[in-house]
Amino acid sequence: APPTPPASGGSATTQALPTDVSSTEKIVRWANWTAYLDYDDATKTYPTLEAFKKKYGINATYSEDIEDNDSYFNKIAPQLRADPPQDIDRDIFVFTDWMANRVVREQLVQPLELIRMPNASNLLDTLKDVSFDPGRTHSLTWQSGFAGIGYHKKKVGRELKSLDDLWADDLKGKVVVLSEFRDTLGLVMLREGVDPSGPFTKAQFETALDEINKRITDGNIRRVKGNSYLEDLKSGNAIAGIVWSGDLFVLRSETEDDDWDFVIPESGGTLWSDNMMIPITSTHRRNAMTLMNYYYDPAVAAQVAAYVNYVCPVVGAQAEMEKIDKDLAESPLIFPSADWIKKNNIKGFRALSPTEDADYSAQWAKVVGN
Amino acid sequence: MTALAHTGSTAPAGDPPKRKRSWAAYLLLLPATIWLIVFFVVPLIQLFTVSLQSGYPGNPGYYYRDLNFGNYLTAFTQYWPHFVRSLLFAGLATFFAFVLAYPLAYAMAFKAGRWRNVMLICVIAPFFTSFILRTIAWRQILADGGPVMATFHSLHLTWMLPDGRITETWIAVVAGLTYNFLPFMVLPIYASLERADPRVIEAGGDLYANGFTTFRTVTLPMSMPGVLAGTLLTFIPAAGDYVNADLLGSDRSTKMVGNVIESQFFKVPGGFPTAAALSFTLMALILLLVFFYVRKFGTEDLV
Amino acid sequence: MRMTSAAISAPRAGVSRGRRIKNWFADHFAILAAILVLIYLFVPVAYTFVFSFNNYRKSNITWVSEGSPTLKHWQNPCGAPGVCDALVTSLKVGAIATLAATVLGTMLAFALVRHVWRGRAAASTLVFIPMATPEIVLGASLLTIFVQGFSRFGLDLGFWTITIAHIMFCISFVVVTVKARLQSLDPRLEEAAADLYAGPAASFWRVTFPLVLPGIVGAALLSFSLSFDDFIITNFVSGDETTFPKFVYVSYLRGIPAQANVIGFSMFLIAVILVILGQTISSRRKS
Amino acid sequence: MSLFTAQKSETGLRAAQGDLRLEAVTKSFGDFTAVDDLTLRVPRGSFFALLGPSGCGKTTTLRMVAGLEQPTSGSILIGDTDLTGSRPYQRPVNTVFQSYALFPHLTIRENVAFGPKRHGEKDAMAQADQALELVQLTHLASRKPAQLSGGQQQRVAVARAIVNKPEVLLLDEPLGALDLKLRRQMQVELKRIQSEVGLTFIHVTHDQEEAMTMADTVAVMNAGRIEQMDDPVALYDLPKTAFVANFVGQTNMGIGDITGTDGDFLVADISGTTVRIPKSRSSVQDGKVALGVRPEKVTIHGKQPEGAGDDVRATVVDVSFIGVATQYLVTTASGSTWSVYAQNLDVEPESLRPGSEVWLRWQSAHAFGVPVDDDAIAATKGPVVEDES
Amino acid sequence: MSLFTAQKSETGLRAAQGDLRLEAVTKSFGDFTAVDDLTLRVPRGSFFALLGPSGCGKTTTLRMVAGLEQPTSGSILIGDTDLTGSRPYQRPVNTVFQSYALFPHLTIRENVAFGPKRHGEKDAMAQADQALELVQLTHLASRKPAQLSGGQQQRVAVARAIVNKPEVLLLDEPLGALDLKLRRQMQVELKRIQSEVGLTFIHVTHDQEEAMTMADTVAVMNAGRIEQMDDPVALYDLPKTAFVANFVGQTNMGIGDITGTDGDFLVADISGTTVRIPKSRSSVQDGKVALGVRPEKVTIHGKQPEGAGDDVRATVVDVSFIGVATQYLVTTASGSTWSVYAQNLDVEPESLRPGSEVWLRWQSAHAFGVPVDDDAIAATKGPVVEDES
Numbered sequence A: 001a002p003p004t005p006p007a008s009g010g011s012a013t014t015q016a017l018p019t020d021v022s023s024t025e026k027i028v029r030w031a032n033w034t035a036y037l038d039y040d041d042a043t044k045t046y047p048t049l050e051a052f053k054k055k056y057g058i059n060a061t062y063s064e065d066i067e068d069n070d071s072y073f074n075k076i077a078p079q080l081r082a083d084p085p086q087d088i089d090r091d092i093f094v095f096t097d098w099m100a101n102r103v104v105r106e107q108l109v110q111p112l113e114l115i116r117m118p119n120a121s122n123l124l125d126t127l128k129d130v131s132f133d134p135g136r137t138h139s140l141t142w143q144s145g146f147a148g149i150g151y152h153k154k155k156v157g158r159e160l161k162s163l164d165d166l167w168a169d170d171l172k173g174k175v176v177v178l179s180e181f182r183d184t185l186g187l188v189m190l191r192e193g194v195d196p197s198g199p200f201t202k203a204q205f206e207t208a209l210d211e212i213n214k215r216i217t218d219g220n221i222r223r224v225k226g227n228s229y230l231e232d233l234k235s236g237n238a239i240a241g242i243v244w245s246g247d248l249f250v251l252r253s254e255t256e257d258d259d260w261d262f263v264i265p266e267s268g269g270t271l272w273s274d275n276m277m278i279p280i281t282s283t284h285r286r287n288a289m290t291l292m293n294y295y296y297d298p299a300v301a302a303q304v305a306a307y308v309n310y311v312c313p314v315v316g317a318q319a320e321m322e323k324i325d326k327d328l329a330e331s332p333l334i335f336p337s338a339d340w341i342k343k344n345n346i347k348g349f350r351a352l353s354p355t356e357d358a359d360y361s362a363q364w365a366k367v368v369g370n
Numbered sequence B: 001m002t003a004l005a006h007t008g009s010t011a012p013a014g015d016p017p018k019r020k021r022s023w024a025a026y027l028l029l030l031p032a033t034i035w036l037i038v039f040f041v042v043p044l045i046q047l048f049t050v051s052l053q054s055g056y057p058g059n060p061g062y063y064y065r066d067l068n069f070g071n072y073l074t075a076f077t078q079y080w081p082h083f084v085r086s087l088l089f090a091g092l093a094t095f096f097a098f099v100l101a102y103p104l105a106y107a108m109a110f111k112a113g114r115w116r117n118v119m120l121i122c123v124i125a126p127f128f129t130s131f132i133l134r135t136i137a138w139r140q141i142l143a144d145g146g147p148v149m150a151t152f153h154s155l156h157l158t159w160m161l162p163d164g165r166i167t168e169t170w171i172a173v174v175a176g177l178t179y180n181f182l183p184f185m186v187l188p189i190y191a192s193l194e195r196a197d198p199r200v201i202e203a204g205g206d207l208y209a210n211g212f213t214t215f216r217t218v219t220l221p222m223s224m225p226g227v228l229a230g231t232l233l234t235f236i237p238a239a240g241d242y243v244n245a246d247l248l249g250s251d252r253s254t255k256m257v258g259n260v261i262e263s264q265f266f267k268v269p270g271g272f273p274t275a276a277a278l279s280f281t282l283m284a285l286i287l288l289l290v291f292f293y294v295r296k297f298g299t300e301d302l303v
Numbered sequence C: 001m002r003m004t005s006a007a008i009s010a011p012r013a014g015v016s017r018g019r020r021i022k023n024w025f026a027d028h029f030a031i032l033a034a035i036l037v038l039i040y041l042f043v044p045v046a047y048t049f050v051f052s053f054n055n056y057r058k059s060n061i062t063w064v065s066e067g068s069p070t071l072k073h074w075q076n077p078c079g080a081p082g083v084c085d086a087l088v089t090s091l092k093v094g095a096i097a098t099l100a101a102t103v104l105g106t107m108l109a110f111a112l113v114r115h116v117w118r119g120r121a122a123a124s125t126l127v128f129i130p131m132a133t134p135e136i137v138l139g140a141s142l143l144t145i146f147v148q149g150f151s152r153f154g155l156d157l158g159f160w161t162i163t164i165a166h167i168m169f170c171i172s173f174v175v176v177t178v179k180a181r182l183q184s185l186d187p188r189l190e191e192a193a194a195d196l197y198a199g200p201a202a203s204f205w206r207v208t209f210p211l212v213l214p215g216i217v218g219a220a221l222l223s224f225s226l227s228f229d230d231f232i233i234t235n236f237v238s239g240d241e242t243t244f245p246k247f248v249y250v251s252y253l254r255g256i257p258a259q260a261n262v263i264g265f266s267m268f269l270i271a272v273i274l275v276i277l278g279q280t281i282s283s284r285r286k287s
Numbered sequence D, E: 001m002s003l004f005t006a007q008k009s010e011t012g013l014r015a016a017q018g019d020l021r022l023e024a025v026t027k028s029f030g031d032f033t034a035v036d037d038l039t040l041r042v043p044r045g046s047f048f049a050l051l052g053p054s055g056c057g058k059t060t061t062l063r064m065v066a067g068l069e070q071p072t073s074g075s076i077l078i079g080d081t082d083l084t085g086s087r088p089y090q091r092p093v094n095t096v097f098q099s100y101a102l103f104p105h106l107t108i109r110e111n112v113a114f115g116p117k118r119h120g121e122k123d124a125m126a127q128a129d130q131a132l133e134l135v136q137l138t139h140l141a142s143r144k145p146a147q148l149s150g151g152q153q154q155r156v157a158v159a160r161a162i163v164n165k166p167e168v169l170l171l172d173e174p175l176g177a178l179d180l181k182l183r184r185q186m187q188v189e190l191k192r193i194q195s196e197v198g199l200t201f202i203h204v205t206h207d208q209e210e211a212m213t214m215a216d217t218v219a220v221m222n223a224g225r226i227e228q229m230d231d232p233v234a235l236y237d238l239p240k241t242a243f244v245a246n247f248v249g250q251t252n253m254g255i256g257d258i259t260g261t262d263g264d265f266l267v268a269d270i271s272g273t274t275v276r277i278p279k280s281r282s283s284v285q286d287g288k289v290a291l292g293v294r295p296e297k298v299t300i301h302g303k304q305p306e307g308a309g310d311d312v313r314a315t316v317v318d319v320s321f322i323g324v325a326t327q328y329l330v331t332t333a334s335g336s337t338w339s340v341y342a343q344n345l346d347v348e349p350e351s352l353r354p355g356s357e358v359w360l361r362w363q364s365a366h367a368f369g370v371p372v373d374d375d376a377i378a379a380t381k382g383p384v385v386e387d388e389s
């Protein structure tokens, strides 16, 4: 029998935190996903971040390190878990709920001092108390979003409405899907009438898995990718796929091509949130919190949302958005109403038990060729 | 690496007797051997112990010491197609690299005259444009919307391609491997051809062998040490490569062992032991192949 | 001689035109093929060059006709965040790894060629096996030891672990290159030096070393290019340190800035120019 | 010999037979003309030697015959078959290369069988064995070339060429790398093989003694042109230029003016000494002339000898004993250095030492005259080290 | 010459002066004895040649003198200084290597200055220039060795050695790689240099003509031992063994029994022919004897010649014209092959062709007798190719 596992369970941080040198080293290093922060092409900078630097005199560096949760986590995990942990050169990273759950449980992140982050109270109520981090003591939502279908209207030549439309013969080999099984399989389960947020069974999961397996084998799916699916869409290797909502709008502005479109499939879409956290190795905790706090200023949040088009978790941002772009302030993709979510049958993916997680991840990994 | 081509040469008659036997020898060899022991042998041993570790169920990413040979079983049973593919792709790439490298090496050695060194630079210089950059360039050049595919379309030749495309097929992967390891094939072959006496090749023609026969019966056998070194230097890294399959291949049908190792390390939680077992198996397999290959071609002293 | 139709046919005068064309192709086949192969080697380099003038948006994948070609990336090659840091890291790693591997490898090569000692065969094997081990295995094993063993010595993944790994895999190539040069050295030259009153030290520094130097320089060059171009091992042991190839690979996921093209192509150009320069100098010195 | 009987029926060029002819052959490398308008006929079955200093174009000529190089202009024929432009493997010609050029990866037998195999001969190996027997190397047939000594390699190279029964066998300084003793042995051997197989041999060398002992005809080449072509005795006895006179053996030379005739003789004045040259042995009949006399035609005397013959006063500079003979180096009154060769026959040699005053004597019938040119002027200086840079 | 006057005061071994002495020197490589109990004295300032076939131990001997190899037993002295066990760079000895061993990375001047520089001489470059002048290469001083011809390299190697004013200069086949013409020139040159600088030269060669023309004393070595050591004329004229007789020039041999004496002569019966050998010229006085006569001491005649001398009937096998002379190969009645050397003097040669019946004649005073051994038996077979495998 295996010996008892190392530190796990309970969110109480038992580990000693590294000394904070924020006051002497005015930097904060932020790892985030691609197309997840407002970007100015002309100057090749991130306007809100520039403003932050100016305002606080903290030099923030932003790296689009994260391709998907698993690959980024596995890349840094050995260092974080090493005894003693090794600095990963990042002060903030951003993980989706389920991965945030793991990171918090394994005590790989530092607690937040909410008292230093007054704006944090602007967090949407629905997000305030999450199962993996009760009371938001270790994480703060960055953005939420949906997974659905994205495609290039002109190149596809018709509207895509359902997953079945993606598997059409003329799109064979031109479709990408997400390497996050909670999104890709979530959509397939919805298509099959299974609620991913409900207590679905292993068999139901596997049915969905089989569908993707078949689509890969048959060559409908060209590649299963993390956030870099955007490159395939840009280079023309793919013209449709299962994607994240905001990305397609970023793609629109980047390529100046309004034919890119995002739709929630008829059978429904998935909803998720990504969370900012401070890795256990960070020695710039305060600077990180300053940054988080800054982005919870509704005006700043609106500015970000106007670019990334993801669901904004900040109360008051919608009002700020009115000032920037009326249309966007109405957009359900940024400010969805409960009704809209319901109507479109949008569901979260339920938390998996550790054994389920291990089992499903392994099966998924095999199907996508890992 | 050109030096690898010296492999086949037995010591010349005038080989100086190994004279000195002294503490100086140990002083000279210690730093490098210590380095290799600490940063090559010890890590390999560590890798081996990792390959026998087990993971805590429910705590992916945490492992404990064990004698879990099941990891090797997994490596074999689950990933044998990847091994087959690795060897196959590496073999194909080695073959194509050989086919492309030989004329180039030959021309450099015998036809280039004063252009010889310029050609040599041309072979090496692309190293300095990072190979990742060049591979990504290929990805764009071969992309569905790229110039190569456009040519195929305009000539109505897409039927020749699997799935009507190049990227995300085995063709792209093999092409990428071929391209990236070509210099490693060219240089040793060039080195061994350069040493060959051109008169010996002329003697082939003089003795009624036409161009091709001379090549087959004289030039090629004479350059065998270089070919041997070149094929090893191409095959080994190609068999362990994952970048080409990653950037140019698709998810399942073109993945090689390298990709599995990489994803077991970096993408799949709890994959360390499997990855280690796969690495070890790959190394053992390649060492075995190298051993038989070298035995067959009679080159014992490779270094 | 048996009379056959062939024997009856009168001897021809000269060689037909068709034959001549065929002969021309036979003679030039290698050089034509070589040129094609060189072009093939250069295609992606040319692509890199062309796209260094692209007025790209977020990612440098499609040609943006508006505003391209532009010189602005050449005017400001460090314009993209991180790209020059990565280059500097690569150059530093390359320089240190080259220096260390060249010194260690050269010493070992001397020991292997010039001395008799217990375990020479074992040492040769120790040098050969890293070359016969796929990079990914080297990377993986180093990663396991760096995160599971050496961290207690305060050796975190990063610059030094990359450098250590590069020294490790370069040593073998240095040994092989220098050894070959050393073996082809006429042993009589050292005897001549001794005969001309040079003691062991003088004999080494005035005769052996200068003669082996080209081999050492070649080995250093090879080490540098292997180190500079390495991705696989680096990716395993680098933690969050970014070398140039890793920068390119990582930014590939979100779009490579054209500045990377500028730098990649410049390195290529510098290499070509340096070698051509070195060659003309040495050939001028010869004449 | 059975090896050279059953000739397989062959096609085209390969079946060409007859004399080897070079017609106005020129070969240029860029600006440089290596072989200059060369015309030459080598009778079938003869032993022909091409003699000349390094770089004069010997190898280039051979390579054109072999087809390894194409002439810039002119043509090469065997009998009436024009070989120009054809490939080496199409020609009934084989070469023994200066460096042997044995295939290092093949055994001796395989090396020799290489040519017959290319011809598709079924019994290639048997033929190879026969050829190896001819060169007395049967016992080494299964070794690799690297395991053979220089002389043995040389014989393998010969076997590998003659096994093909070529019309013409080209030998490019086949003995150049051998030491003196072995070289003399191999000369005898090659001559024996040639007379046994009866092929046309074209032998390139810069060793005049070798050319003379072996060949039926010797052509002396200089700077891309043939200076003189003759049988060895005639060439040695009556060189037409100072270059030939000095390249083929040593010649004592003196430069002077023809002052008149005396019967069949030209009378010339060499720095005050009057000498006679047979009219038929001089390529100049008036004006300046270079007198030539071979060292072995000159006798050396302590006092002025009596009887017919020309003679000249001189001082001994050096005496060297070379076993069979003694060589004297002397300075004549006119300042030229001459050499005298005296066989150590049963007569006791006169005891001459450096410094002795002597008389040199030769039969006027043995003198010859050549035009005065740079070579002639250099020759009066005797055998000193010239810079070859 | 100024170069060799101002001798710096030096210490210890390096200052040793006098004759070179080898005392009971033996060198074994494993089981194999390369040099076998060699004792030898080379007078200071003499030109000494070590002659012998390949592998007889010449190079090994030289390397021991140079200090590049240590003797297994015995000692090596210069004057009274024992050099045994010292390192090469401590000895007043320099070597001209067979392959020259010039430093490819240094210019000619730097090559030559290498030794003086190691001695810390201030004017190393000036000394190098003087030495280069001596070998007439001043104009090439700034070239690299690869840019020189073989003969020039050879002279650089000599300059590089003599510039150090060693007590003993070792030359290991310095001319082995040169072609015949150049070789003869360099022989003259080396001799000139030796007489100019007056150093002890030990010259290793397997070319007997070279040894004889150059050396004051020649030692003939065979299988690690010295067979005979003498001045060239004596060595040639009166060899003590069949090996020496054949290694130093050619010898015609016949094997027979001593049947009696006749005054100062031994009378011997060689396969039925009676010949006479001066008692003083035979190393055997009774029993079996091998008669030796040099080819140039033998005359060839169409009919039995008259007058004193021994003669024998023979048949001509081969005639070769070698310019200065004609060489006849004949078979005697007893079946041995003899060779006759006839200078092409002014007398017209008798027109002999293969097959002619002839008489050979020599003065009994020129004959010599050596013990019958394998070498003697082989020598009766004449000059044929032996296998050197």
Ligand SMILES: Nc1ncnc2c1ncn2[C@@H]1O[C@H](COP(=O)(O)OP(=O)(O)OP(=O)(O)O)[C@@H](O)[C@H]1O
Pocket (backbone or CB within 6 Å): D029, D032, D034, D052, D053, D054, D055, D056, D057, D058, D059, D060, D061, D206
């Ligand atoms: N491929 C070539 N390109 C340019 N010049 C050449 C070439 N081959 C030969 N030559 C020149 O042509 C001349 C004649 O060369 P060749 O080899 O025929 O001389 P050779 O008489 O054989 O001399 P050696 O006795 O040294 O072998 C030389 O000056 C040589 O440099």
Ligand SMILES: Nc1ncnc2c1ncn2[C@@H]1O[C@H](COP(=O)(O)OP(=O)(O)OP(=O)(O)O)[C@@H](O)[C@H]1O
Pocket (backbone or CB within 6 Å): B017, E029, E032, E034, E052, E053, E054, E055, E056, E057, E058, E059, E060, E061, E206
């Ligand atoms: N280091 C060694 N180990 C074993 N045997 C050796 C060694 N050096 C020389 N010999 C042997 O000693 C013998 C004499 O060699 P040496 O080189 O002195 O001959 P040599 O007379 O110079 O011949 P050559 O004329 O060929 O140069 C040879 O049989 C050689 O094989």
Ligand SMILES: NCCCCNCCCN
Pocket (backbone or CB within 6 Å): A033, A034, A035, A036, A096, A180, A182, A183, A227, A244, A247, A272, A274
């Ligand atoms: N471009 C930013 C995309 C962020 C996606 N986060 C995804 C999580 C899904 N499960």
Ligand SMILES: [Mg+2]
Pocket (backbone or CB within 6 Å): D058, D059, D060, D172
């Ligand atoms: Mg030549």
Ligand SMILES: [Mg+2]
Pocket (backbone or CB within 6 Å): E058, E059, E060, E172
């Ligand atoms: Mg020797």
